[in-house]
Amino acid sequence: MRTCPNCGNSRYKEKIREESFVIVSCNDCGLVYLLNPPDEKEIYEDYYKIEFTKDDYRSDSDVEMLNEIYEINNQRVKLIKTLAGKKDFTLLDIGCGSGLFLKSCANAGFNVSGIDVSKNALKFAKESFGLNVDNKKISNLAAEGKKFDIITMWHVLEHVLNPIEELKQIMEILNENGVLLIEVPNFNSIKFRLSGYKWKGGNHPLYHRSFFTSKTLKDTFRKSGFNNIEQLRFTYELGTKSFLYNLTKKIFNVFSADAFLDFAARKNSI
Numbered sequence: 409m410r411t412c413p414n415c416g417n418s419r420y421k422e423k424i425r426e427e428s429f430v431i432v433s434c435n436d437c438g439l440v441y442l443l444n445p446p447d448e449k450e451i452y453e454d455y456y457k458i459e460f461t462k463d464d465y466r467s468d469s470d471v472e473m474l475n476e477i478y479e480i481n482n483q484r485v486k487l488i489k490t491l492a493g494k495k496d497f498t499l500l501d502i503g504c505g506s507g508l509f510l511k512s513c514a515n516a517g518f519n520v521s522g523i524d525v526s527k528n529a530l531k532f533a534k535e536s537f538g539l540n541v542d543n544k545k546i547s548n549l550a551a552e553g554k555k556f557d558i559i560t561m562w563h564v565l566e567h568v569l570n571p572i573e574e575l576k577q578i579m580e581i582l583n584e585n586g587v588l589l590i591e592v593p594n595f596n597s598i599k600f601r602l603s604g605y606k607w608k609g610g611n612h613p614l615y616h617r618s619f620f621t622s623k624t625l626k627d628t629f630r631k632s633g634f635n636n637i638e639q640l641r642f643t644y645e646l647g648t649k650s651f652l653y654n655l656t657k658k659i660f661n662v663f664s665a666d667a668f669l670d671f672a673a674r675k676n677s678i
């Protein structure tokens with residue numbers, strides 16, 4: 409059985425049981441984590457093999473979803489422009505997948521690159537969008553001496569077995585005053601609670617290893633050595649949704665109860 413990846417404690421309270429998976433909260437630091445993660449290699453073998461083709465985005469429901477993704481990515485691009493504080497900067501997207509986010513960044517004129525575990529997704533990103541993406545790990549980039557001004561990680565940290573180790577590695581490839589931007593599902597979200605923790609965007613124990621709240625994510629950042637950590641009170645304004653929907657999200661966000669948590673952490677900032 410696994411000890412808490414945030415503080416090493418082995419005392420916990422059981423929170424959720426999902427098939428054979430046991431999700432617990434640490435008695436010491438409060439992090440909610442998967443107690444019995446399956447063998448990574450076995451699980452991710454299939455994950456890596458998912459084929460990406462242009463035909464994946466043909467049905468009407470996919471088009472609607474794609475439009476939402478474009479809207480979200482354009483708002484992320486705007487946010488990054490504000491956070492970067494300068495015109496020329498380098499951006500790395502960790503877990504870039506098929507490259508939709510990087511494509512929006514490239515359209516905005518950013519100098520972008522990405523890494524991912526899925527070779528099929530990377531092939532799609534290269535062939536469809538001509539992006540500079542690689543099947544590399546953070547440690548490979550560190551060994552090559554690569555550094556970036558902005559690093560983004562959308563829905564990645566909840567997948568890794570050791571988030572602190574991951575964030576420490578990221579620190580190595582971040583320029584002085586560089587910014588790390590992270591989004592993860594929110595364990596304290598209304599969506600999660602009202603669904604009886606069945607919300608698939610958050611509760612996916614086959615792939616998710618940590619279930620962060622605003623408090624535990626901040627704690628993980630601190631333990632990784634980041635000292636300027638800001639929770640972004642930022643919700644995506646979706647034109648496809650009603651005014652009431654967008655307003656409700658904003659209100660939930662104030663109480664850290666929106667579906668997702670967004671954080672920016674700076675390295676050695678003044």
Ligand SMILES: [Zn+2]
Nearest residue numbers: 412415434437
């Ligand atoms: Zn703990």
